[in-house]
Amino acid sequence: MDTRPIxxxxxxxxxxxxLKEVKKVLPNEEIMYLGDTKRFPYGSKSKEAIVEASRNxxxxxxxxxxKLIVIACGTATSQSLDILQKEFDIPIIGIIEPTxxxxxxxxxxxxxxxxxxxxxxxxxxxxxKNIQEKLPNIEIKSEETPLLATMAEQxxxxxxxxxxxxxxxxxxxxxxxxxxxxxTHYPLFEIxxxxxxxxxxxxxxxxxxxxxxxxxxxxDKKIQNSNKIKQFTIYLTDKETxxxxxxxxxxxQEIEIKEAKF
Amino acid sequence: MDTRPIxxxxxxxxxxxxLKEVKKVLPNEEIMYLGDTKRFPYGSKSKEAIVEASRNxxxxxxxxxxKLIVIACGTATSQSLDILQKEFDIPIIGIIEPTxxxxxxxxxxxxxxxxxxxxxxxxxxxxxKNIQEKLPNIEIKSEETPLLATMAEQxxxxxxxxxxxxxxxxxxxxxxxxxxxxxTHYPLFEIxxxxxxxxxxxxxxxxxxxxxxxxxxxxDKKIQNSNKIKQFTIYLTDKETxxxxxxxxxxxQEIEIKEAKF
Numbered sequence: 055m056d057t058r059p060i061x062x063x064x065x066x067x068x069x070x071x072x073l074k075e076v077k078k079v080l081p082n083e084e085i086m087y088l089g090d091t092k093r094f095p096y097g098s099k100s101k102e103a104i105v106e107a108s109r110n111x112x113x114x115x116x117x118x119x120x121k122l123i124v125i126a127c128g129t130a131t132s133q134s135l136d137i138l139q140k141e142f143d144i145p146i147i148g149i150i151e152p153t154x155x156x157x158x159x160x161x162x163x164x165x166x167x168x169x170x171x172x173x174x175x176x177x178x179x180x181x182x183k184n185i186q187e188k189l190p191n192i193e194i195k196s197e198e199t200p201l202l203a204t205m206a207e208q209x210x211x212x213x214x215x216x217x218x219x220x221x222x223x224x225x226x227x228x229x230x231x232x233x234x235x236x237x238t239h240y241p242l243f244e245i246x247x248x249x250x251x252x253x254x255x256x257x258x259x260x261x262x263x264x265x266x267x268x269x270x271x272x273x274d275k276k277i278q279n280s281n282k283i284k285q286f287t288i289y290l291t292d293k294e295t296x297x298x299x300x301x302x303x304x305x306x307q308e309i310e311i312k313e314a315k316f
Numbered sequence: 317m318d319t320r321p322i323x324x325x326x327x328x329x330x331x332x333x334x335l336k337e338v339k340k341v342l343p344n345e346e347i348m349y350l351g352d353t354k355r356f357p358y359g360s361k362s363k364e365a366i367v368e369a370s371r372n373x374x375x376x377x378x379x380x381x382x383k384l385i386v387i388a389c390g391t392a393t394s395q396s397l398d399i400l401q402k403e404f405d406i407p408i409i410g411i412i413e414p415t416x417x418x419x420x421x422x423x424x425x426x427x428x429x430x431x432x433x434x435x436x437x438x439x440x441x442x443x444x445k446n447i448q449e450k451l452p453n454i455e456i457k458s459e460e461t462p463l464l465a466t467m468a469e470q471x472x473x474x475x476x477x478x479x480x481x482x483x484x485x486x487x488x489x490x491x492x493x494x495x496x497x498x499x500t501h502y503p504l505f506e507i508x509x510x511x512x513x514x515x516x517x518x519x520x521x522x523x524x525x526x527x528x529x530x531x532x533x534x535x536d537k538k539i540q541n542s543n544k545i546k547q548f549t550i551y552l553t554d555k556e557t558x559x560x561x562x563x564x565x566x567x568x569q570e571i572e573i574k575e576a577k578f
Contacts, residue, residue: 093362094360095360098356098357098360098361098466099360099361099365100355100365103361103362103365200466200470201463201466201467201470201477204360204462204463204466205463208462208463210484213480213484214476214480215463215477215480215481215484218475218476218477218480219477222472222475222477
């Protein structure tokens with residue numbers, strides 16, 4: 055048993071979709087969540103800028119004495135995970151490996167898998183590389199959807215702008231078997247995405263896959279927390295945003311936000 | 317007389333709205349246009365990243381033997397102009413000073429002026445500082461509109477997404493006298509913006525103000541070009557974008573695009 059908290063970070067509110075799923079599956083785990091809102095959005099920044107920002111997030115969380123770190127951000131996972139796993143001694147889990155693990159268990163051959171993500175993620179080819187290494191026979195169709203994360207941070211997830219944006223972005227996914235939401239902000243648009251796709255399409259919320267992976271990981275390593283803890287703490291590098299309002303809606307509870315200075 | 321070209325840069329297609337206005341007023345001037353599409357968007361990047369990108373754009377254009385440089389980008393003007401004017405010997409003109417000059421000539425006291433721009437521009441307070449220095453009695457109402465530049469680069473300037481986005485962003489500008497389009501991408505939404513505002517509102521396309529300012533500047537310094545030149549050249553740091561298609565629509569002519577490597 056290890057009662058220390060789990061550290062988790064994203065550029066903004068996106069990672070809360072991961073936090074939400076982790077809380078469902080691991081209700082006893084304490085989570086320290088860091089939203090690097092000062093540097094939002096990660097999706098259009100250079101690889102160097104994302105590695106630097108992620109490195110600083112990890113350092114901040116390590117000072118809080120966390121037992122492992124979840125990169126609850128698609129862009130940071132695709133651009134910085136490999137590099138930072140080598141730099142730090144702490145276990146670091148991104149959103150790609152847990153999702154690929156799920157695909158290995160469920161995908162039949164000859165499937166077509168769609169991926170939507172930020173510019174940085176799509177151009178890194180990280181999803182393609184990781185999926186094709188394990189599942190060489192499936193077809194992958196990826197699309198940059200650069201407006202969605204910013205729209206989510208504005209709280210525009212169910213207005214007309216969001217509706218028509220999703221309609222436009224989904225046009226090229228008419229013949230797919232699964233769609234990976236390759237940015238943790240995107241589950242906020244899940245209702246709209248569902249409406250545009252065939253009912254048979256498996257829409258993959260990476261947060262769910264991270265939660266399942268994490269549960270197994272903690273059990274295997276025997277570092278789960280068996281004490282009853284209800285608390286999670288949210289730190290933001292810039293508090294002057296819509297975060298508090300949106301987080302309250304998403305997590306359906308009152309939240310307290312602390313400032314992280316770096 | 318100086319027959320050397322004018323250098324102009326932006327992160328993407330936005331600056332072409334400036335190029336278009338300059339071509340109208342100064343048909344004999346040759347223009348070298350650099351679109352730093354590899355680093356688009358500037359609007360959400362750090363000040364350091366924008367200064368660095370702008371510095372490299374200026375160096376690239378100086379090697380092309382230009383006689384002066386126009387920063388045809390709101391974010392680069394607001395974040396880097398002051399710094400780079402001190403670093404380089406060549407005259408550098410941004411979009412703020414020409415617009416403030418126009419305001420000085422036309423604004424009556426007690427006006428309210430709206431400004432829409434990227435996150436970087438709004439947070440820099442550059443418009444407020446420059447306007448209030450010359451016109452201390454007017455009221456300024458500024459709003460971040462972070463989706464618009466990306467939308468313009470996607471070519472979404474007249475679809476339903478653009479329409480409802482503009483409707484949403486214009487809600488807070490019901491009682492203004494003028495609206496400054498503080499990012500050079502925004503004139504691409506001018507028709508939609510006009511529909512949302514009272515007919516009396518002066519919608520300020522900064523490209524027009526830059527063109528007028530530049531004409532006077534070249535005449536004063538006696539460095540205008542009196543030869544008949546039709547040509548402008550476009551260089552992009554990343555050619556894999558919608559740029560060519562959008563530029564053709566905007567400039568209403570066939571264009572050739574060259575690659576700029578840096």
